[in-house]
Every structure is written in C-alpha cells, then in structure tokens.
Amino acid sequence: MTATPETLRAPLVVEFPFTRSLGPVQSAFLTGLRERTLLGVRTEAGRVLVPPVEYDPESAAELRDLVEVDATGTVTTWAWNPEPRPGQPLATPFAWVLVRLDGADTALLHALDAPGPDAVRTGMRVRVRWAPERHGAITDIACFEPYDGARRETPPRPHDGRFDEPVTGIVAPARLDYTYSPGRAQTRYLHALGERRTVGERCPSCAKVYVPPRGACPTCGVATTDRVEVGPRGTVTTFCIVNIKAKNAMNDAIEVPYVYAHIALDGAGLALHGRIAGIPYDQVRMGLRVEPVWSDDGRYPDHYRPSGEPDADYDTYKELL
Ligand SMILES: [Zn+2]
Structure with missing residues (x-):
C-alpha cells in the first residue's frame, strides 16, 4: 500500500439570494420595525411571542392578536463573538444575545454592542439601537446596547398591525463559506486524476469497486483499502x-x-x-x-x-x- 498523500482541503462558497413573501404577521412585524414599533403576537394561553409567529406553538391555532411591546429588555443568555464575519450586525467584536423585550414572554436573537465579554451578563438590561435608515427588515434594529433603566411593568398594547405601504416580501442573502476536505479516499482519487488515471477502491467483502471511492462500502460497512484503476x-x-x-x-x-x-x-x-x-x-x-x-x-x-x-x-x- 502506498503512503497516504496529504488530505486535500479547499475553500468553498455557496451563495444565493433567498426571496420570500411575508404573511400578515411577519409583514406587520417587519413593517413595524421600519416605524420603530416592536410587535409580538398573543397565543391562546396569553403568552406574548416576540418575534411573532403565525401559528400557536402549543395549539397550532392561527394567531392574529398583535400587541406592541417596549424597545427595552433583559438578556436571557449570550455568547461572545470575537471575530465578526461579513454581513453580521456589527463589524467589531460583539455578543450574540437573546433579549426578552419588556412585555414579551419569549426572547429575540440579536447583537449586543459591548466593549468585551466582561461587560455582558445574563439578566443585564438592554435597549434597541435603531438603524438610521430602516427598510422593513430585522436589520432595522442595528443592535442592542446596555441600558440602566428598570423593567417596565406596563402590559403590551393591542395593535391592529396596519401600516401605510406594508412590507410584503424580503430578499435574504444566504451565504455559506466553509472549508471542504474530501477525506483520505477521495484525496487519493483526485491526486490520481491529476495523473490522468481513475482509481477506485474495492470492497473486501462484496468486491464492488467504488468510483469515486468513499472510503467505505455503504452496503457492507467495511473500509475499502484495495485500490483499483478503472477506465x-x-x-x-x-x-x-x-x-x-x-x-x-x-x-x-x-x-x-x-x-x-x-x-x-x-x-x-x-x-x-x-x-x-x-x-x-x-x-x-x-x-x-x-x-x-x-x-x-x-x-x-x-x-x-x-x-x-x-x-x-x-x-x-x-x-x-
Ligand atoms: Zn461491500
């Protein structure tokens, strides 16, 4: 058996714009952000969900009872992000936070602008920092920032969800950049292709020759180590x-x-x-x-x-x- 060549690695990017239409609840939520209004939805059991959903997670009933909650809230959990990636809410290191807005019973995922992880804790008070220009998207909340005010006890206010020129759809850029390694068997296969040879691997149990090789026989579940030139x-x-x-x-x-x-x-x-x-x-x-x-x-x-x-x-x- 020849020595295993160094396993190949390559950067790969999958990127596409994802266009989706919005139902009445998501349309109201995102249009509300444009107008600096935070909307949730009340479930049959009386809980207020922010961000809102169209169907009750417990009863599956259709939900349309929109309410307005406050732009202040409490961090329920967090994780520090030391190296922001392109397209994330902030270009400098920040905390991902789940924030339960005052008046809501569930938490919203967003970014918290803080100088370092020592400045972040569960239970800390925060408020929305609005984006200067807003278009009806989650990015209309630029981020959250620390806030020293106490939790408001005013109940959520009913809201009819109606706005002028409602947002009816969004285009979400989807991007996945990752490092791909084909593994031992396909690395050998790719190196052989560079020599204009096609090399598969034979299963020692059923004798089937896999091209490209997968490193194991999916039928027998054993490693394929016997290399066979084909074609x-x-x-x-x-x-x-x-x-x-x-x-x-x-x-x-x-x-x-x-x-x-x-x-x-x-x-x-x-x-x-x-x-x-x-x-x-x-x-x-x-x-x-x-x-x-x-x-x-x-x-x-x-x-x-x-x-x-x-x-x-x-x-x-x-x-x-
Ligand atoms: Zn086999």
Whole structure:
C-alpha cells in the first residue's frame, strides 16, 4: 500500500439570494420595525411571542392578536463573538444575545454592542439601537446596547398591525463559506486524476469497486483499502438532456442542450456522472462507449466523447443502472 498523500482541503462558497413573501404577521412585524414599533403576537394561553409567529406553538391555532411591546429588555443568555464575519450586525467584536423585550414572554436573537465579554451578563438590561435608515427588515434594529433603566411593568398594547405601504416580501442573502476536505479516499482519487488515471477502491467483502471511492462500502460497512484503476473508457448507462444554461469548471459556457450521463467506467461497480460531448445530443444512447477528454490543466475529465467502439451489449451494464 502506498503512503497516504496529504488530505486535500479547499475553500468553498455557496451563495444565493433567498426571496420570500411575508404573511400578515411577519409583514406587520417587519413593517413595524421600519416605524420603530416592536410587535409580538398573543397565543391562546396569553403568552406574548416576540418575534411573532403565525401559528400557536402549543395549539397550532392561527394567531392574529398583535400587541406592541417596549424597545427595552433583559438578556436571557449570550455568547461572545470575537471575530465578526461579513454581513453580521456589527463589524467589531460583539455578543450574540437573546433579549426578552419588556412585555414579551419569549426572547429575540440579536447583537449586543459591548466593549468585551466582561461587560455582558445574563439578566443585564438592554435597549434597541435603531438603524438610521430602516427598510422593513430585522436589520432595522442595528443592535442592542446596555441600558440602566428598570423593567417596565406596563402590559403590551393591542395593535391592529396596519401600516401605510406594508412590507410584503424580503430578499435574504444566504451565504455559506466553509472549508471542504474530501477525506483520505477521495484525496487519493483526485491526486490520481491529476495523473490522468481513475482509481477506485474495492470492497473486501462484496468486491464492488467504488468510483469515486468513499472510503467505505455503504452496503457492507467495511473500509475499502484495495485500490483499483478503472477506465479510462466506459459505457453510458442512462442519461438526460439538459436545457438549463451552465458553465464548466473553467467557467466556460456550455452550449445547450447538452447531455449529462451516468457512465460506468470499465471495471467500476457503479456509474459516475459526466457530460457527453462530441456527438449531437439526440444521438446519445444507452450503451454508447465513451472516453474522457481531459481539462486543459489535465486535472480532471472535462467531459466524455464517443470512443468509436461498437455499443456495449445491454447485459454488460444492466446491473449498473
Ligand atoms: Zn461491500
């Protein structure tokens, strides 16, 4: 067995705008923030929920009994955030806090502007710091700040939830940036691809060859350590015609329609995914024999093209469908 190469790691980012419409309760809550008005909703049992929800968490009844609560509150728990990330409420270190606003029975998650963790404690009094410009979003609360006033005992005030020009939808930017490590088996697989070789791993129990390897056989639950070179040629087992524009890994536009296929490389125990090119899309078929066309940098198969061999007999790949 060869020495294990250093496990690969790479930064990955998934980012997209998430657009959602608001029902009557969330619309009133966010429009209220724009108007510096904090709204909650009263449950059947009489509890006041801030932020409000549309259905009673206990009875599942529809909730519409809106009430206004105060912009002051009490920290119920917190965590210090020493390294704020892009898009978080404050650019300097701050505390994430759950704040029970005066008049509410539940707590709202937000940021607390404090000089350090020593300045934060459960039970401390805080108040809303409004954003200078407000648009009907949770960011209309810039953050919370320490406040030395006592808890108000005035009950929540009924509110009809009506505002001029209510906010009816929001666009929430969703972003997930993380470090991906493919693990031992796929690191070997990727290193081999850089040498234009496709290497799977065989299960010692059922003898199935996994490409790409997963490090373990999902059927038998045992580690796959026996490395097996497969391909480079293979057989199209199934395929679909894609009409949605896409780009390849080099960011080049792929002409539509194009074909994406399951390809059983010779010697592999299951099919992998690959794009088929070098043949009109409507001539791709089950059993078509294909070979890889490597990317310009030689690190991976960009797509597969017909190898020129006769089509494979159905019986040779029917178990791999
Ligand atoms: Zn197995």
